[in-house]
Amino acid sequence: MQEEFMGSTPSAYAYPLLIKHLLHTPLSQAPDQEIVYRGQQRYTYTTLSERIARLANGLRQLGTRHGTTVAVMDWDSHRYLECYFAVPMMGAVLQTVNVRLSQAEIAYTINHSGVEILLVHTDFLPVIEAIKDKLETVRAFVWIDEAGSEASANGIPFSAEYEDMLAANSPSYDFPDFDENTRATTFYTTGTTGLPKGVYFSHRQLVLHTITLMAALASPVSGQRFHRGDVYMPLTPMFHVHAWGMPYIATALGVKQVYPGRYVPDRLLQLVVSEGVTFSHCVSTILHMLLNCAEATTVDLSKWKVVIGGGALTHGLARAALDRGIDVFSGYGMSESCPALSLAQLKPGSESLDIDEQVRLRCKTGLPLPLVDLRIVDGRMKDVAHDGKAFGEIVARAPWLTQGYFRNPDAGAQLWEGGYLHTQDIANVDTAGWLQITDRIKDVIKSGGEWVSSLEIENLISLQSGVAEVAVIGIKDEKWGERPVALVVRKPDGATPVTEHDIRQHVLAFAEKGLISKYSVPQIVKFVDALEKTSVGKTNKKWLREQFA
Incomplete structure (x- = not known):
C-alpha cells in the first residue's frame, strides 16, 4: 500500500x-x-x-x-x-x-x-x-x-x-x-x-x-x-x-x-x-x-x-x-x-x-492512562480473562517506554520479548477494567499446589490494629513446597499490642469465609524492628528471604 x-x-x-x-x-x-x-x-x-x-x-x-x-x-x-x-x-x-x-x-x-x-x-x-x-x-x-x-x-x-x-x-x-x-x-x-x-x-x-x-x-x-x-x-x-x-x-x-x-x-x-x-x-x-x-x-x-x-x-x-x-x-x-x-x-x-x-x-493498581496498552498474558503471550480472578504477567506498550537498556542489548531484548515490555508483575483485571497486581513474579509463593499472593496477605495484616508495617515472604517447606511468613513491625505507641496469635487468627477469619486460600494463612509471624528497604524505599524482599530463610 x-x-x-x-x-x-x-x-x-x-x-x-x-x-x-x-x-x-x-x-x-x-x-x-x-x-x-x-x-x-x-x-x-x-x-x-x-x-x-x-x-x-x-x-x-x-x-x-x-x-x-x-x-x-x-x-x-x-x-x-x-x-x-x-x-x-x-x-x-x-x-x-x-x-x-x-x-x-x-x-x-x-x-x-x-x-x-x-x-x-x-x-x-x-x-x-x-x-x-x-x-x-x-x-x-x-x-x-x-x-x-x-x-x-x-x-x-x-x-x-x-x-x-x-x-x-x-x-x-x-x-x-x-x-x-x-x-x-x-x-x-x-x-x-x-x-x-x-x-x-x-x-x-x-x-x-x-x-x-x-x-x-x-x-x-x-x-x-x-x-x-x-x-x-x-x-x-x-x-x-x-x-x-x-x-x-x-x-x-x-x-x-x-x-x-x-x-x-x-x-x-x-x-x-x-x-x-x-x-x-x-x-x-x-x-x-x-x-x-x-x-x-x-x-x-x-x-x-x-x-x-x-x-x-x-x-x-x-x-x-x-x-x-x-x-x-x-x-x-x-x-x-x-x-x-x-x-x-x-x-x-x-x-x-x-x-x-x-x-x-x-489501593488497586488502577486504570491505564490514555495511550497505554496494558495486557495480562499467560506464558504463551495469550490474554487471560478479565474476570478479576485469572492472572498473568503485565506487558505494556506506550509512547514513552524505554526502548532498551543502555549498552546492554541482551537485557533489552529480554525486556521487549514479543514486542511488549515485560514488567515481571503478576496481576488480574476485573470486568470494570481495574488492574490489580498480586505479586512480582519472583515474589509469588507456591504453597500446597496453590499460588499465594504476598500482597493480598500484607493487605489483610495491615488492617490489624497494632500493625505498622508488614512484609510477607515465602520460605521453603518440605511438605508444602513453600509457606508464607509474615514479618511485622508493631506500631511504636504500644497502645494496641498485637501478638502472633492475633495476626494468624485475623488472616484465618478471611480463609474461613472463603475469601482467601487456607494456604495463605502464615504459619510463622516474626516481629521485627524494621523492614529492609531498597535505595528507592521499596521493601527488599530478596534480602528478607535470604535473612529469614
Whole structure:
C-alpha cells in the first residue's frame, strides 16, 4: 500500500517535541509564580528561565556539547529542576545519579554512562573523594555548595561552584532545535540482583509522558487530581525516574513548586503547612514515616493529595491517611516505563460508595492512562480473562517506554520479548477494567499446589490494629513446597499490642469465609524492628528471604 504523506509549506514550523517547549506556558501565563527551596529560597518562573540559561552557558564553557552526558548528585532542589531543563535543552544527556547506591555502584553507573561533567552537592563530597580515582570519563567537576555549609572541597579538582558559575554567565541562551528522538535522560534501575541497568528516554517520550499524565491527573470529577491551583512538592527522589515526571508537569502548568532538600520528617510536614502544599507523591514508607512522626498529630493534612507508587498501598495505610483527611491513591509504573502506566482514580459516582469500597479501589493498581496498552498474558503471550480472578504477567506498550537498556542489548531484548515490555508483575483485571497486581513474579509463593499472593496477605495484616508495617515472604517447606511468613513491625505507641496469635487468627477469619486460600494463612509471624528497604524505599524482599530463610 502506497503511503500518502501530508504536504508541508516550506516555511511551516514542524514543532519537534522538545523539553524546552514545556516552558512556553508558565513563562507566558505564570511568570511571577514561586519556586521554593526548603522555605528559605524562593524565586519566580522568570528567574527559573534565566537560571536555566545561565547554567547552560556555564556548562558550555566546561565543554558540554550535543550528546555530552552531564550527571547530577543533589537532594531535591531548585537546582535539580534547572538541570532537568538546561542539560537536555542543550542537546546533552542528563544522568540522575542514585546517591543511595553503594560507592562501587555509583562509580559503575557514572563510568557506564560515560559522564563527562559531574555536579556534586556538598553532602556527597566524601563519596566522590572515595571513588574519584576510579572515574574513567569525568573531566570536570562542579561543586554544589549549600548555603551555611562548612564543608571543604576536599581533594576534588572542581572547575566551578554552581552558584558562582551561574552568576558569572549570561541569562540568555539560544537553545537549538534538534531531532525529538534525541536521548534526553539516563538513569539506572535499582534491582536487587546484578549490576544496575541504564534506562533512557528521548525528548519526544518525556514530552508525551508529561502531556498524557497531566491529562490523566486532571480528568477526575473531584479528588485524586492535579491542577493549576495546586502547590506541588515531590517526596520521591528526583534521581528516580524524573521524580515520576511530576516536575515537568508542575512546570508546564506553572504551579507553585516546593523542593524540600533532604527528607527530614518534621521539616517536610512544616513545608506542607507553611507553603500550602496540596499535591505530592511518594512510596508508602515515606507516608508511613510522616503519619507516625510526632509533628503529624498537630498539623492539618486535609488539603493534601498523595499518590503512592513504587509498591503496594495497603488498606491499613490508606485508611490511616484518609482518617487524617489525605486524598490518597495508588499509581503504577516502573523505571523502564518513565514511569506512569496507571492511576487508581475513582470513577464518577464513586462518592456514594462506602468507605471500605473506596479504600479497596484507591489501593488497586488502577486504570491505564490514555495511550497505554496494558495486557495480562499467560506464558504463551495469550490474554487471560478479565474476570478479576485469572492472572498473568503485565506487558505494556506506550509512547514513552524505554526502548532498551543502555549498552546492554541482551537485557533489552529480554525486556521487549514479543514486542511488549515485560514488567515481571503478576496481576488480574476485573470486568470494570481495574488492574490489580498480586505479586512480582519472583515474589509469588507456591504453597500446597496453590499460588499465594504476598500482597493480598500484607493487605489483610495491615488492617490489624497494632500493625505498622508488614512484609510477607515465602520460605521453603518440605511438605508444602513453600509457606508464607509474615514479618511485622508493631506500631511504636504500644497502645494496641498485637501478638502472633492475633495476626494468624485475623488472616484465618478471611480463609474461613472463603475469601482467601487456607494456604495463605502464615504459619510463622516474626516481629521485627524494621523492614529492609531498597535505595528507592521499596521493601527488599530478596534480602528478607535470604535473612529469614
